[in-house]
Amino acid sequence: MSTAAKSYTAKNIVALEGLDPVRKRPGMYxxxxxxxxxxxxxWEVVDNSVDEAMNGHASEITVTLHKDGQTISVSDNGRGIPIDKHPKTKKPALEMVLTVLHAGGKFDGDNYKTAGGLHGVGASVVNALSKQLTAVVRRDGAQYRMTFARGKATSKLQKLKGAIRGSGTTITFTPDATIFPKIDFNTETIRLRLETASFLHRGLKVTYVDEVNKTKESYLHEDGIVDYLAKVMKERKANPIHEAPFTLRKDDDTRLELTVKWTESTDEHIRSYVNGIPTGNGGTHENGFKAGLNKAVRNYIDMHSLTPRGVKISHEDIREGLVAIVSIFIAEPQFQGQTKDRLNNSEVQAMVDGALRPALEQWMNNNRSTADAIIARIIAASRARAASRAASASVSRKGGAKRTLLPGKLSDCLTGGKSKTELFIVEGDSAGGSAKQGRDRNYQAILPLRGKVLNTESATLKKITENKEIQDMVASLGAGIGPNLDVASLRYDRIILLADADSDGHHITTLLLTFFYRHMPALIADGRLFIAVPPLFRIDIGKETHWAKDEEHREEILAKHKGRAIPEITRFKGLGEMMPKVLWNTTLNPQTRTLLKVEIDDHLETDRVISDLMGRDASARFRFIMERAEDAEGIDI
Structure with a gap:
């Protein structure tokens, strides 16, 4: 038996207690x-307050970002978390809710008909990951206070002096800087989420107080998701093809609300929610919506014989240009993970499908002129998609295709199959030349691009498919584009964007990211897209050589070696200046390089940012620049 095996005994088994698992593995929660x-x-704390509102116990929620930019207070006028002692633990219920995983009032089904928080972990997780947390409860004419730090109580439950009117709960917390690299909250992210909550819960007043920027906004939307749809349409600058949206509101055992409009845009945009929680990755409620929509439209087309000869209408054609809000409230949602970004309840799909199909079909038959305009839009989409498929087929290459179909400027790797192979999409022929010489040709391929990449956010589909650089990328990847994308046919295991470390390089990377996000999003979802991080500076100090990725990194290196030999600093004008060996050691070698994996944390926010910064509307970019002008310390011109 090896020494390692002998030393592995019962004392090596660690049982985490209390909230220690949360602090040890926060990503799980x-x-x-x-x-x-x-x-x-x-969101965890706000969802608890929203749950009170959903069940008729609260009408107002106030969220405050305090002056330090790192402390949040969430207050509601609900019933207030119970403060009496639990019969088994003999501890105040408030302490149990905030210090014990899976302790909450949503398990017995009596106090909450529907809720976003279901596992009894939200409040305790926030407590575990906070440097300090204070809970104030107002109920039964009195006010109570209890404090915590990193998941543990730091005071007993205190009854404050004086009588008080009303009821409710206020949670104030500051995240733990030993857990989070950055603890400064983004005010716009908070504002957007709170405004969305007011759309999804008609009659709920949500107030956001920003003490950092000294602003206060209140949101109250009596028309709910109909108002929300109008806001989304305005944000996306989408031209509707009909005036009144189709809206369905069903409120019995399961509350369902959805509203839909078709536009002239070439993409579909669905925002879905379960019990007020955004489900960025969809789920069974979205699947049911799509199925019901497809059946209703097809039934209308068949009933009125509207399909032209030779036109084959697909699901994608029916949903092209569609903007929809889907919101459902159910008693026992089954989410995929604690972050709740996908709904898994199988019964919900049939329920949404069954409710939507007859209602939409009836609406279309009662509004023939509107319905016919929608069908004309769908037929046009089908024809355009057929043309797009033909264009894509001319540049796509399946895995078994001959090498002659690949672009001539692609320097392919020698390894057959895609396991562990990499395609570097490189800015410029000169950088491409250095990369070709410096790479490991056994598994690394190089595709150089010439000039600025096309901004696909503001280009037509025809212009995109006719663009030579995009044709070369699609052909090299071999997986198709848009609705024809097949990740299984991808010729490489990883796609790595490699551009200069300066502002021009960042711009090119952004243009490429826009293309992949809009037209090959499955590659991002599958974890195939990466960004290389080449150095911007070479710093020679005595016999040592250091590489800095940007100005900040350069200053860190200089400060660390202050007082030693006089440093010699070289700023690279571009990757083409680097010797192949240097490019290999700093950027291409898997043992020494840095790669950033492209991931989407918030699909709605990502969509908004790309639309604002890369879309046709210049006013959004002007507003972005003006709002952040004071934050710019140095501009690379």
Missing amino acids: IGGVGMAGLHHLI
Whole structure:
């Protein structure tokens, strides 16, 4: 028996207690410790307040970002978390809710008909990952206070002096900087989420107080998702092809609300929610919506014999240009993970499908002129998609195709099959030349691109498919494009974007990311897209050589070696300046390089940012620049 085996005994088995598992593995509970995970703490507390409102016990929620930019308070006028002692633990219920996993009031089904929080972990997780947390409860004419730090109580439950009117709960917390790399909250992210909550819960007043920027906004939408659809349409600058939206509201055992409009846009945009929680990855409620929509439209087309000869209408044609809000409230939602971004309840699909199909079909028959305009839009989409497929077929290459179909400027790798192979999409012929010489040709392929890449956010599909650089990329990848994309046919295991480390290089990377996000999103979802991080500076200090990716990194290196030999600093004008061996050691070698994996934490926010920064509407970019002008310390011109 080996020494390692002998030393592995019972004493090596660690049983985490209390909230220690949350602090040890926060990603299991909030998805990660980046900005999305940080803001998830707010959503957990807000969802508890919303649950009170959903069940008729609260009408107002106030969220405050305090002056330090790192502390949040969430207050509601609900019933207030119980403060009496639990019969088994003899501890105040408030302490149990905030210090014990899976302790909450949503398991017995008596106090909450529907709820976003179901597992009894949200409040305790926030407590576990906070440097400090204070809970104030107002109920029975009195006010109570209890404090916590990193998941443990730091005071007993205190009854504050004086009588008080009303009831409710206020949770104030500051995230733990030893858990999160950054604990400064983004005010726009908070504002958008809170405004969305007011759309999804008609009659609920949501107030956001931003003490950092000294602003206060209140949201109250009596028309709910209909108002929300109008806002989304305005944001997306989408031209509708009909005026009044189709809206369905069903409120019995399961509450369903959805509203739909077709536009002239070439993509579909669906925002779905379960019990007020955004489901960025969809789920059975979205599947039911799509199925019911498809059946209703097809039934209308067949009933009125509207399909032209030779036109084959697909699901994608029916949903092209569609903008929809789908919101459902159910008693026992089954989410995929604690971050709740996908619904798994199988029965929901049939329920949504069954409710939507007859209602939409009846609406179309009662509004013939509107319905016929929608069908004309769908037929046009089908014809355009057929043309697009023909264009895509001319540049696509399946895995077994002959090498002659590949672009001439592609320097392919020698390894057959795609296991562990990499395609570097490189900015410019000169950089491509260095990369070709410096790579490991056994498994690394190089595709150089010339000039600025086409901005696909503001280009027509025809222009995109006719663009030579995009044709070369699609042909090299071999997986198709748009609706024809097949990840299984991808010729490489990884696609790596490699551009200069300066502002021009960042611009080119952004243009490429826009293309992949809009036209090959499955590659991002499958974890195939990466960004290389080449150095911007070479710093020679004595006999040592250091590589800095940007100005900040350069200053860190200089500060660390202050007082030693006078440094010699070289700023690379581009990757083409690097010797092949240097490019290999710093950027291509898997043992020494840095790669950033492209992931989507928040699909709605990503869509908005790309639309604002890359779309045709210049006013959104102007507003972005003006709002952040003071934050720019240095501009690379």
